[in-house]
Amino acid sequence: MVLALGDELRGLASPALWLALSALLVTFLIAPQLPLRYTIDAGYEEGLGSDLPFLNGFNTAERDSHGTYRWTDDGATIRVPGVGQRPLALRLSFFPVGADVMAVGPHVIEILSDGQPLASLPVIAAGSIQSILVPPPTNGSLMISLRTETFSPPGDPRRLGTPLAMVEIVALPNGPASPDWPSALGWLGAATLAWMALRHALGADAPLGRLYGVCVGLVGLAAILDPPRWAAGADAALLAAALAYPLAIGVRAGLTPLARHFGVPLDSFGLGWLSVFCVIAFAMRYGGRLYPNSMHGDIGFHINRFNDAILGLIFILSKNRGVDFPYPPGPYLLVAPFTLLGLSSGTVLQIGAALVDAASAALIYAIGSRIMSARAALLAAAIYVFTAATFMTTWWSFDTHIYSQFFHLLTVATLCWALEAWQGDDRRQRLIWGAAAFILMSLVFLGHFGFLINTTLLVGLIAALTWIMSWRGAAWARAARWPLSLAFSGAVIFAGAFFYSAYIPLFLSQLEIARAGGMSAVAERAPVSRAVMWDTLWRIGLITHFGVFPIPLASVGVWMLARESAGDEWLSRRQVALALMLGSLAVALCFAVMPFITLATNSPRWLMFLAWVVAIGAAVATEALWRRGRMGRIAVLAMGAVVIANTAWIWLSPMLWRIRPPEPF
Structure with missing residues (x-):
């Protein structure tokens, strides 16, 4: 039920909220009193110490025998928020330049702070390290502009000044300093909106203190450990929290009637935490994408492809590891109407991707609730949305993959209910589910x-197993075979006739090439070593995607479900879900083994296809282990810590330092 306005206002008057905001404010006031020595390695775009988002208006990153650097352009800026209103020592390291550059390039660099002239630095051919005393920045955010003459080498359209290699900022002692107030207020606003969102999601009377305390503590820790990157994220956090609040209202209002309609058990505890999972999952994904200069992934490709689809260019080819394949436009056409709201195509694609990923928690819970306890189903939902695998697709901006994975999950959930309805006599329900x-x-x-x-x-x-079982006399199979077959064949014919038939010549030519020279010939690449594939499967598949433990736990969980399922004339809910899980495992296993036979690394992202099975199976095994007493609980907590640490790295490193995670498969 949507909370009344009075309840919302009472939430804002909560002592816990004001205590947390006060603690944050004190932390923000303490941060600029602490020593600060901040180094920016110019030209180092990806990795710890990345120069983004602090350098703007510079030329592209380069590297030579001296190291990484960027050529300045006239008006290039160094913006470092979060340093506080205190005097600073600014050290600029410039690389050597040749006589030809000195002949046509600048000889002086004008340095401005907050738009006011600060110093004139000579350009020294042998390179130099030059220091400048910077007065306290007006708002606690350092803004340095470099004004210089530029030149363009022959055949090079760039406007070059001089090569900057390193920036170092050192805070000088000068008594109490004020913080970067715009960033501090932005984070306080985000914290307030986050409180409202979490309170609404969890329920007005639910204990929120611990969860909110963890969130606030992490923000305060970031302000102490890395003030500039903390400050750079204020706007992203504020916008993500602002969107999370109405999402919390919508999710909590919508889940209860949906659960009631589909017969999903959902008490107040489950409703609250499932809503929280959806809200946090959305905020982490979209907020991360909003962080300045975070890893952009393939969003540029999808914007171009979206524009192509809108203009009617539907039948195009894409290439993955050397292999041409069709790139269907379905997700683009589905989200296109939302651009009428005035949002850019990139914004619509990314918000939509974050929303469907977040909504997947509810689908996992619904599927899991049919075969395990409600608490275990909640755990499965958390595993699905908070393990690293789905964050990897977010950072690579595999947007059509994200939408299609959600539709696949919807298909699995639909089949869970449909196979039950098709065993009944209600003709209307059979048609609806079909x-x-x-x-x-x-x-x-x-x-x-x-x-x-x-x-x-x-x-x-x-479908094939259903027909086989129907011929063997199973009543459930005789009831379900035609609705399932018609729905499946209809979808295959529809997609084939209206889209994939245009690619029949491509498929035939690829089959001929594969018949003659194998899959490596289709990709026009040398065969890949099996040792390399084993290493990839181990490090990226087992460790990075899910954090080591969920996959082996899922194997145990599926075995436990299979052991407990008994045969019957009619297919039970548990057996339907188990059949889909085992079928998914069989498909995934085929594609896991295939590269070792073909020696080609192309795959249909089988591990992501299996993510829902991993989540549900791991939850089943984890619940059983938790019930085994103290040692079992210690083991669960230890494994959970590893999974959380893995997810934290996969979420933070592309956002803060543009470190690319492995491509999901």
Whole structure:
């Protein structure tokens, strides 16, 4: 139920909120009193110490025998927020330049602070390290401008000044200093909105202190450990929290009637935490994308592809590791109407991707609630949205993959309910679920080529087994075989006739090349060593995607579910979900083994296709281990700490330092 305005205002008057805000404010006041020595390695774009988002208006990063650097341009700026209103020593390190550059390039660099002239630095051919005393920045955010003459080498359109290699900022003692107030107020505003969002999601009467305390503590820690990057994220945090609040209202209002309609058990505890998972998952994903100069991934590609689709250029090819394949436009066409709200295509794509990823928590809970306790289903939802795998797709901005993975999850959930409804006598329900399965499978097929392959094999396998069981006399199979087959074949025919038929010549030529020279010949690449593939499967697949433990736990969990399932004339809810899990495992196993046979690394992202099975299976095994007493709980907490640390790194490193995570597969 949506909280009344009075309840919202009472939430703002909560002593816990004001205590947390006061603690944050004190932390923000303490931070500029602490010693600060901050180094920016110019030209080092990706990695700890990245020069972004602090350098703006410079030329692209370069590297030579001296190290990394960037050429200045006239008006290039060094903006370092969060330093506080205190005097600073600014050290600029410039690389040597040749006589030819000295002949046509600048000889003086004018340094301005907050728009006011500060110093004139000579350009020295042998390179130099020059120091400047900077008065306290007006708002606690250092803004240095470099004004210089520029030149353009022959055949090079760039405007070059002089090569900057390093920036070092040292705070000088001068008594109490004020913080970067715009950033501090931005974070306080974000913290207030986050309180409102979490309070609404969890419920007005639910204990929020610990969860909120952890969030506030992490923000305060960031302000102490890395003030500039903390300050740079204030606007992103404020906007993400502002969007999370109405999302919390919508999620909490929508989950209860949906759960009631579909018969999903959802008490107040489950409703609160499931809403929190959705809200936090959205804020982390979209807020991370908003952070200045965070890893951009493929968003530029998707914006171009979106524009192509809107202009009617539907049948195009894409290339993955040397192999041409169709790139269906379904997700672009689905989100296109939202651009009528005045939002850019990039914004719509990224907000939509964050929303469907967040909503996936509810789908995992719904599927899991059919085969395990409500608490375990909540854990499965958390594993799905808070392990590193789905953050990897966010950072790579695999937007059509994200949408299609959501539609695939919807398809799995639909089949869980449909296979139950198809065993009944209600003709209307049988038709409704058949139509729903057809529509969702069509969305998957027209959303992503990899999920087309995976989902086709999964549903085709389930359909084939259904027919086999019907011939063996199983009543459930006789009831379900035609609705399932019609929905599946209808989606295949629809997607094939209206889109994939245009690529038949491509498929035939690739089959001929593969027949003659193998998959490596199709990719026009040398065969990959099996040792390399084993290493990739171990490090990236087992460790990075999920944080070591969920995959082996999932194997145990699926085995436990299979052991407890008994045969019957009619298919139970548990057996339906288990059949889909085992079918997904079979498909994924085929694609996991295939590269070791073909020696080609192309795959339809089978591990991401399996993510829902990993989440549910791991939750089943974790719940069983937790019930084994103290040692079991210690083991669960230790494994959880590893998973959280892995996720934290995969979330933070592309956001703060543009460190690329491995591509998900």
